[in-house]
Amino acid sequence: MSLFYHIGKYFLLLNRVFSIPEKHNVYYKETLKEIQKQGINSMGIVAIISVFMGAVITIQTAYNTENPLLPTYLIGLGARDAILLEFSSTIVALILAGKIGSNIASEIGTMRVTEQIDALEIMGVNSASYLILPKVVGSVIFAPFLTLLSMIVGISGGWVAGTAAGVVTTENYIYGIQYAFNPYYITYSLIKITVFVFLITTISSYHGYNTSGGSLEVGKASTKAVVHSSIFILLFNLILTQLLLS
Amino acid sequence: MIEVKDISKSFENTKVLNEVNVLFEKGKTNLIIGQSGSGKTVLLKSIVGLHQVDKGQIIFDNIVFNELNFKDKKEMRKQIGMLFQGGALFDSSSVEENVRYPLDMFTNLSLSDKQDRVNECLKRVNLINANKFYPAEISGGMQKRVAIARAIALNPKYLFCDEPNSGLDPQTAILIDNLIKEITEEYNMTTIVNTHDMNSVMEIGDKVVFIYKGEKWWEGTKEGIFDTENNELNNFIFASTLSRKIKDLKKGG
Ligand SMILES: Nc1ncnc2c1ncn2[C@@H]1O[C@H](COP(=O)(O)OP(=O)(O)OP(=O)(O)O)[C@@H](O)[C@H]1O
Numbered sequence: 001m002s003l004f005y006h007i008g009k010y011f012l013l014l015n016r017v018f019s020i021p022e023k024h025n026v027y028y029k030e031t032l033k034e035i036q037k038q039g040i041n042s043m044g045i046v047a048i049i050s051v052f053m054g055a056v057i058t059i060q061t062a063y064n065t066e067n068p069l070l071p072t073y074l075i076g077l078g079a080r081d082a083i084l085l086e087f088s089s090t091i092v093a094l095i096l097a098g099k100i101g102s103n104i105a106s107e108i109g110t111m112r113v114t115e116q117i118d119a120l121e122i123m124g125v126n127s128a129s130y131l132i133l134p135k136v137v138g139s140v141i142f143a144p145f146l147t148l149l150s151m152i153v154g155i156s157g158g159w160v161a162g163t164a165a166g167v168v169t170t171e172n173y174i175y176g177i178q179y180a181f182n183p184y185y186i187t188y189s190l191i192k193i194t195v196f197v198f199l200i201t202t203i204s205s206y207h208g209y210n211t212s213g214g215s216l217e218v219g220k221a222s223t224k225a226v227v228h229s230s231i232f233i234l235l236f237n238l239i240l241t242q243l244l245l246s
Numbered sequence: 247m248i249e250v251k252d253i254s255k256s257f258e259n260t261k262v263l264n265e266v267n268v269l270f271e272k273g274k275t276n277l278i279i280g281q282s283g284s285g286k287t288v289l290l291k292s293i294v295g296l297h298q299v300d301k302g303q304i305i306f307d308n309i310v311f312n313e314l315n316f317k318d319k320k321e322m323r324k325q326i327g328m329l330f331q332g333g334a335l336f337d338s339s340s341v342e343e344n345v346r347y348p349l350d351m352f353t354n355l356s357l358s359d360k361q362d363r364v365n366e367c368l369k370r371v372n373l374i375n376a377n378k379f380y381p382a383e384i385s386g387g388m389q390k391r392v393a394i395a396r397a398i399a400l401n402p403k404y405l406f407c408d409e410p411n412s413g414l415d416p417q418t419a420i421l422i423d424n425l426i427k428e429i430t431e432e433y434n435m436t437t438i439v440n441t442h443d444m445n446s447v448m449e450i451g452d453k454v455v456f457i458y459k460g461e462k463w464w465e466g467t468k469e470g471i472f473d474t475e476n477n478e479l480n481n482f483i484f485a486s487t488l489s490r491k492i493k494d495l496k497k498g499g
Pocket residue numbers: 257262280281282283284285286287288289442
């Protein structure tokens with residue numbers, strides 16, 4: 001029952017978030033700030049995760065295709081598909097759930113418990129829209145760039161690791177990543193990350209906005225934000241894959 | 247003038263306010279006093295509409311505020327300034343950005359006009375040269391001043407203060423209290439202040455309402471408060487050893 005209660009409350013909140021803003025330039029400025037805070041500031045962690053992910057996938061693929069009958073360009077192809085289809089969207093989203101999710105929930109939660117949200121409401125500001133909309137829009141706009149970054153860095157990481165470990169030559173790796181390339185994989189990943197980031201930002205905002213109590217509850221809200229975002233990412237990963245790839 | 251008629255408020259199963267009736271007067275500082283947990287904050291937040299009351303009416307100068315539709319309520323809110331128990335300044339904005347915030351959101355003034363208004367408000371609360379500081383970088387007393395400046399930025403008709411001097415030393419507390427009283431008289435606002443500080447009552451209490459366990463137990467003026475026969479109020483007033491000593495001295499003399 002409590003699940004339905006929360007889902008209902010979540011949609012009511014979204015309804016307030018997506019009402020028409022009255023001061024466009026204020027929202028515009030806030031959105032730019034959020035692009036910086038949630039997007040640009042996540043590039044570092046996404047790049048680091050991706051380079052190691054690409055490296056490990058390449059070496060694992062090499063290990064799994066050790067059979068001499070299989071050409072080594074399959075390593076590049078396998079790594080490419082794994083990165084494009086799954087890692088640059090789903091894994092990156094899970095990382096972002098940790099970073100952006102906890103950030104948003106604790107920021108909004110702190111504003112709630114220190115009565116800053118009440119202060120906004122009393123002035124007549126739609127606090128839900130003012131606080132949440134720029135975060136959702138800023139993050140959703142920037143997320144595809146993070147995925148593209150992850151793809152490039154991940155595939156490069158695979159190349160470095162693969163050649164350094166001596167499991168594949170540069171020519172074969174490059175031939176592999178070009179072989180039977182399907183650009184739709186990229187579209188599929190970009191659609192997924194957009195949905196995932198929308199889920200992360202709205203679920204985390206929901207938990208932050210509905211915090212009550214003190215700093216302990218802010219911590220709890222932040223944990224719930226990460227856990228629930230991750231669960232919904234995995235659930236929607238399944239749904240979207242079924243819808244988009246089958 | 248704000249009239250509170252028969253309001254009750256419960257959270258889940260606990261009744262916090264029970265049929266409260268009060269008239270808060272214009273141009274005066276109206277105080278709500280009572281013990282911690284008696285329901286002062288809930289009463290104040292119910293009056294301004296941050297809590298939805300279960301029953302009763304809240305009337306702001308002939309307008310039944312709690313029965314307005316969403317849009318009219320929003321319009322009314324622009325005439326309300328509020329000071330929260332913890333200050334509630336926006337931590338990620340500087341002092342001047344905090345005070346400018348309502349102007350940014352609700353006026354179409356040019357930046358220099360807004361800046362002038364910000365400086366005027368900050369000067370009114372005796373806070374100069376603090377414009378660029380962040381809330382975490384200034385003292386509690388200064389934070390309260392910034393919060394007052396922000397609350398009066400749009401020239402409100404109604405001012406609400408939830409324990410404006412909690413956490414301050416007695417001298418600063420009196421300064422803040424007097425500031426609120428002066429501003430109230432200057433702009434002819436209807437001001438309601440929550441407090442549990444008897445010093446505030448003596449300094450600024452034009453009208454005093456005593457809340458006990460969510461009910462209005464007593465109302466009157468600061469002059470009348472010491473003559474009351476009301477037991478709970480007497481316990482509240484003479485809670486400290488110091489005040490009991492003074493009372494005994496008075497009786498003896
Ligand atoms: N949002 C809420 N949900 C449930 N109960 C609440 C809520 N807000 C307040 N209460 C309860 O209402 C009662 C009155 O609280 P209130 O904050 O009004 O006290 P107060 O008089 O302002 O005390 P203090 O002087 O400590 O600020 C308390 O028992 C509190 O637990």
